[in-house]
Structure formats: C-alpha cells, structure tokens
Amino acid sequence: MSAEERQAARGMMQKSEVGRSPKEQRAGFDELFANRPLGDDVTLAERTIGGVPALDVRVEGADAAGVILYLHGGGYVIGSARTGANLAAPLSRRSGVPAVSLEYRLAPEHPFPAGIHDALAAYRELADQQVVIAGDSAGGGLALATLIAARAEGLPMPAGVVLFSPWTDVALTGPSIDARSDYDPLFSRAAMEESAELYLGGADPRNELASPVLADLKGLPPLLVQVGTAEVLLDDSLRLVARAAEQEVDVSLDVIAGAPHVFQYFAGLLPEADEALDHAATFIKNRLAATRTRSGAAG
Template sequence: MSAEEREAARGMMRKGELGRSPAEQRAEFDELFANLPLGDDVTLSERTLGGVPALDVRVAGADRDGLILYLHGGAYVIGSARTGANLAAPLSRRSGVPAVSLEYRLAPEHPFPAGIHDALAAYRELAGQNVVIAGDSAGGGLALALLLAARAEGLPQPAAAVLFSPWTDLALTGPSIDARDGYDPLFSRPNMAESAELYLGGADPHNELASPLFADLTGLPPLLVQVGTAEVLLDDSLRLVSRAAEQDVDVSLDVVAGAPHVYQYFAGLLPEADEALDHAATFIKNRLRDKSVGGVA
C-alpha cells in the first residue's frame, strides 16, 4: 500500500459527531453501507437461527461443506445483517463456503448482554456442524464473547474465528486509544466511550463477555486477527493475540501499516484489503478441513 493509497483510504472516513441519537447514527450508517452492491452472483434471503433473524448470503458456486456465521460491526448500536453481508459475501465467494449474517439486537434498546444471547441462540442451532464464526469491530468482540459463552454452556467450539479489527476492551485501557487518536480517521476515545456506555447500560466494562480481552481464552479454537495501524483499537488486537498465545490458543495476526479500521471494506481499491480477504478465506477453508478430518472440538 503506497502512502497515497493509505491517505486516500483514511480520507474516505471521518469521525462521527458526538451526542447523536442511535436513530441518527443508524440512518447515516445505512445510507453508506446498507445498499452496497454485493455482486450479481449473490442472493439474500431471510431466515432465522435459534429464533434470531438472519440473512442467508448465497453466492453462486459457494457450496463447500461448512458455514460462516457472520456478526456485523457497528459498536453494538448500529449495523444490520445486511451491512454484515458486505463482508460475509466476499468471504463466501473467496472460500466457497456459504454464509449467514445475523441480525442480533442492538443497544441502547437492548443493552449487554442481549446481543450475546442472540448470537448464542443462533449458534446453538449450528453447534456440532462445521462452522466458522467471523465478525468485524464490535462483531469481532461479539464473536469472541460467543466462543466464551458457548464454552461455558458446554457446547462444542466452532472450527475457527476470523476477527477484523475486533473491539475487545470496552474499558478502553489500550494505549493506542489515545496514542492513535490523531491517526485514526474514524474513532477517538470519546466516540468509543459513548458507544460503550450505550451498550453496557451500566454493566461492568471488565466483564469478560463485554470485554473478551480480560477472559481466560484457554480452549478457544484457532483465531485469525486482522488489524490496521491507523486504528485506536490497534491494541485491542495486539493484546488479544498476545494473551491467546500465552494461553496456548492457535492464533494468527495480520497487521497492515497505515490501514484504517476494518480495511477489508476497501477490497478492489487497496491491494492489502483483497489480500486480507484472500488470507481469511484460505484460513476458513483450512480450518473447516482440519475439523472435518480431525474432529477438532
């Protein structure tokens, strides 16, 4: 990625204004992301998983064994199954694995742990199948919380999890929250604190299901974490990977210099975004194959 490409990518983002209502934030986010073209080879259809609304993301020719359960980003306040399809579809296309994007409940109407309850309900219906969990930003944090909740319930772990710029620390204790503020075109500590307050609804930000960074990660499946350095959430990924490695979790990390939050959205514009999705797709195929052959729990 050239310096010009990095600057252009960051220039397409801007920090949101503080104090806007969730409805205002959702309307702006949907205007930007809810109608992006997915490709003529993609068909969306409504379904439910464990009683939770979802979208089947069917890409022509993506008929490998297994399933990608995608959890969308949006700071737990905005976003939808449709915006999640923007990344679920290219993952499905590149891996050949069908995908489902979940419409979990959002804060502040449904604060923590409502989203986790929805993700767990959906996963219960899939548990024991050949599944990979994937998510971006808050959806990445929710994916980790789902793994922890499934472990606590005694459910089998999925084959793997793919995390794009995951938000893993709602207590905002990472040094990059402040050190990267001027570099991150999208978020700042005040932005993140506002969203965390809406989601937590008074709950402890150190609760491991709200901030999986603080959890015992032992026994989780293989993780792939991708993050850019132009992110206040950089340390949410770096510290997660370090803790996972210390606790004998198979973990891989991709860091792209100068890339913004969830840079995979820039596929087709930034080579690193396409490379990231290709790597994630290969990871998904390999982990599903390993579980199918080896019966990994």
C-alpha cells in the same frame, strides 16, 4: 499499499460525531453501507437461526461443507445483517463456504448482554455443523464473547474464528485509544466511550463477556486477527493475540501499516484489503478441512 493509497483510504472516512442519537447514527451508517452492491452472484434470503433473524448470504458456487456465521460491526448500536453481508459475501465467494449474517439485537434498546444471547442462540443451532465465526469491530468482540459463553455451556467450539479490527475492550484501557486518536480517521476516545456507555447500560465494562480481551481464553479454537495501524483499536488486537498465545490458543495476526479500521471494506481499491480477505478465506477453508479430517479420524 503506497503512502498515497493509505492516505486516500483514510481520507474516505469521516470522524464519528459524538452526541448523535442512535437513530441518527443508524440512518447515516445505513446510507453508506446498507445498499452497497454485493455482486450479481449474491442473493440474500431472510431466515431465523435459534429464533434470531438473519440473512442467508447465497453466493453462486459457494456450496462447500460448513457455514460462516457473520457478526456485523457498529459499536453494538448500529449496523445490521445487511451491512454484515458486505463482508460475509466476499468471504463466502473466496472460500466457497456458505455464509449467514445475523441480525442480533442492538443497544441501547437491548443492552449487554442481549447481543451475546442472540449470537449464542444462533451458534447453538448451528453447532452440529462445521462452523467458522467471523466478525468485524464490535462483531469481533461479540464473536469472542460468544465463544466464551459457548464454552461455559459445554458446546463444541467452532472450527475457527476470523476477527477484523475487533473491539475487545469496552473498558477502553488500551494505550492506542489515545495514542492513535489523531491518526485514526474514524474514531476517538469520546466516540468509543459513547458507544460503550450505550452498550453496557450500567454493566461492568470489565466483565469478560463485555471485554473478552480480559477473559480466560484457554480452549478457544484457532483465531485469525487482522488490524490496521491507523486505528485506536490497534491494541485491542495486539493484546488479544498476546493473551491468546500465552494461554496456548493458536492465533495468527495480520497487521497492515497505515490501514484504517476494517480496511477489508476497501477490497477492489486497496490490494491489502483483497489480500486480507484472501488470507481469511484460506484460513476458513483450512480450518474446516482440518475439522473434517479430525472428525473422520475420530469416526
């Protein structure tokens, strides 16, 4: 990515406004992302998983064994299964693995831990299959929280987890929250504080399910984390990876210099976005293959 391309990508983003109602935020987000073309090879079909609404993201030819459970971003306040399909579809296309995008409940109408309950219910229904969980931003934090909740319930772990710019610390204790604020074209501490307050509804931000970077990560499946340096959430990824490694969790990290939050949305425009999705797809295929090999050996 050239310096010009990085600047162009950041220039396509607008700093989040503070003080807008959730309704206004959702309308603006949907205007940008809820109708993006997914490709002529993609069909969306409504379904429920564990009683939670979802979209089957059906990509022609993506019929390999397993499933990608995708959790969309949006600060736990905005976004939808349809906006999540914007990243679930290319992951499915590149990996050949079917995907489903979850319509988990949002704050402030349904504050913490409602979204976790929904994601766990969906995962519980899928857990007898070979599953990879993927998510971006708040969806990345939700993916980790779902793993921790599933582990507490004694459910089997998924084959792996893909996290794009995950928000793992709603207590906002990472140094990059302030240090990267002028560099980040999208978020500021004030914007993150607003979303965190709406999500928590008075709950402790240091609860391990709210801020899974603070959790015991032992026993979690392999993680792939991708993040750009032009984002206030940089340290949410760096600290997560360090903590996972210290606790003997297999973890891979891709850091893209100058890339903004969830830069994978720029696939087709930025080579690094396509490369990141390719790497994520390879990770998904490899993790599912490894799980099948172990299951075959155990059988």
